[in-house]
Amino acid sequence: MPSTAPTPTPTAARSRRLALGVLATGMLMTVLDGSIVTVAMPAVQSDLGFTPAGLSWVVNAYLIAFGSLLLLAGRLGDLIGRKRMFLAGTGVFTAASLLAGVATSPGLLIAARFLQGAGSAMASAVSLGILVTLFTEPRERAKAIAVFSFTGAAGASIGQVLGGVLTDALTWNWIFFINLPIGIATALLALSALPGDRGLGLKASADTLGALLVTSGLMLGIYTVVKIEEYGATSANTLGFGALALALLAGFLLRQATAANPLMPLRILRSRNVSGANLVQMLMVAALFSFQVLVALYMQNVLGYGAAETGLAMLPAAAVIGLVSLTVSARLNARFGERAVLLAGLVLLVGALGLLTRVPGRSEQAHYLTDLLPVMLLAAGFGLALPALTSLGMSGAKKEDAGLASGLFNTTQQIGMALGIAVLSTLAASRTESLAEAGRPAPEALTGGYHLAFAVGTALLVAALAIAFTVLRRPKDAPREAAAERDAVGRTALWTDPAGI
Structure with missing residues (x-):
């Protein structure tokens, strides 16, 4: 049947692409900051005199503020206006980055990191809400979400490379100073690019x-x-x-x-897609902590890679995630439905972590091309899973709850990350300690700990796969006939529009 969605004018299309670019840049800045810090931690500890226990708060302060404020920020965005919340969050994050860059004591850096987390929560909580109200036609929304998801996935890998380069070439301070031009440019562009919205008003809640x-x-x-x-x-x-x-x-x-x-109308949880997608995401993110962080530790602690070398070794994962997100994920979602694409992506990720349970425990036995590159290529599953999961997670929310749904989706992401850090790193450390006490060489003991974490991560992904299969359903606004038509209409655009919209 013919599409009834109005065709946007060229000016309107350009405005929406610019708005998407602003939102994606804000996401890139947030994700980049989360991963860029990890590589510079030894330099930060040496320069500011952190204790080993105190150093963990450079990460924890950010994570706690970010994860705990997302839900509140998302709802406040619905009430006072999402554009205002995005601008305020970008401003707080940028100012906090300057404070972190000039920090001369552990306490000041931890306080700045907490403020960075608060600013990130304010901006990130409403980004998806703005996106889904800008792109209402299913095919265009799927492509926009693919671009947005790719930015977040690529930012983590880019941060690891950039953190090593900046720390080695300049000083650790520049991992924070780099946010200043990005944050200022994002805020200035957001003033004109993002649509104005009055919000429901504070009296509404x-x-x-x-x-x-x-x-x-x-x-x-x-x-x-x-x-x-x-x-x-x-x-x-x-x-x-x-x-x-x-x-x-x-x-x-x-x-x-x-x-x-x-503050959070419980009606939003009655949607099986909203509640199911958030649960699947929490399990998936917890499992993939073992990929993003523990693989990097394996390369450095067992294989002897340097910081920049580790980041470069993980670039193929970012490349395939980007290729899949930007070229095929939207078309596959339209053709087969988000649920089917999500299931396929999760299967690939199960394969990736399954292979990691077999990596060698000695550097002379490990070969990047055979032991690690296949894992990086199977990371393409993330490029399939995240856009599909995002679409499903936002599909059951009403327009007036878009900011809340966005905040909820980001909140479960942070909870999943916290669980991954706590559970998988604890299991890995405990297993490593027991193997070391049994007389195993340090590289083999470390690898044994990583193997256990990878196995548990694989089990979490299998659980996510089971929940996705039994709970999630194709969104009601995307019947198979309409999806097939959108695929036919968009087939050319997907390959001729490198921006994805």
Whole structure:
């Protein structure tokens, strides 16, 4: 049947492409900052005098602020306007980057990292909400989400390379200073490129108690998870703070069920695609922590790669993710449906982590072309899975809840990352310690720990695959007949428009 969606004018199409570019740049800046710091940690520790335990807070401060404020920021974006929230978040992040770059003490750097996390939460929470309201036609939305998802996936790999280069060529301070021109340019372009929106108004939700409950519950919960490695899963610290965090979040859900103007209307969770996609994402991100971080540690600690060399070795993964995201994911989503594409992507990722459970424990036995390059190529599954999952996660949200759905989707991503850091790194360290005590050489003991983490990550992906298969459904606004038509109409555009829109 013929499409009823109006064809945008060339001017409108250019405006939307520019807006997508602004949102993608904001995403790139946020993701880049998350990965660029890890490579420079030894230099930061040496220059500022961090203790080993204190150094972890350079990462943890950012993660806690980012993960705990996303849901609140997403809802506030719906209320005061998503453009205003994006601009405010970009401004806070950029100013905090300057503060981090000039930091002369551990306390000042940790405070700046917390502010960076808050700014990232404010901007990231509403980005998807802006995107789905800009691109309402399913084919165009799928392509826009593919571009947005690629930016996030590529940013992590680029950050590892750039962090090593900047730290070696200049100083660690420049990993933060590099955000200044990007942040200023993003804010200036956003003023004219992003559509203005008035929001629902603060009177639409004055749920201050709900905001306090969810923010404190998430903050305490993420803090508890990231400290598992230090205190242990069954310690009084973990069990006590974990129970308190669960109580706060339970109180938040109870409040949302009874408040006249809830911060997070529970209707959003009634959509099986919204709730299922968020659960799948949490498991997938937790599993892929072992790919993004532990593979890099394996290359450096076992194979003897340098920081920049490690980043370059992981570039094929970014390349195939980008190739799949920008050229075929939107077309496959339109032709076969997001659910089918997600399942295929998860199968490839299961294969990637499965291969990692077999990497050699000695550098002289390992060969990049046979042991690691196939893993990097199978990372193409992420280029299939993330755009499809994003579409499914946003498909069940009403227009007035787009910012909230965006914030929720980003929140589960951060919770998954925190779980991955806590669980997989703890398991790897524990296994390594037991193997070392049994007399195994250090490289073999480390590899044994990584093998266990990769195996658990594989199991998490299998669980995500099972949930995706049983819970998720094709969005109601994308019947198979319409999808086939969109595929036919968009087949040429996908290959002639390198920008993806």
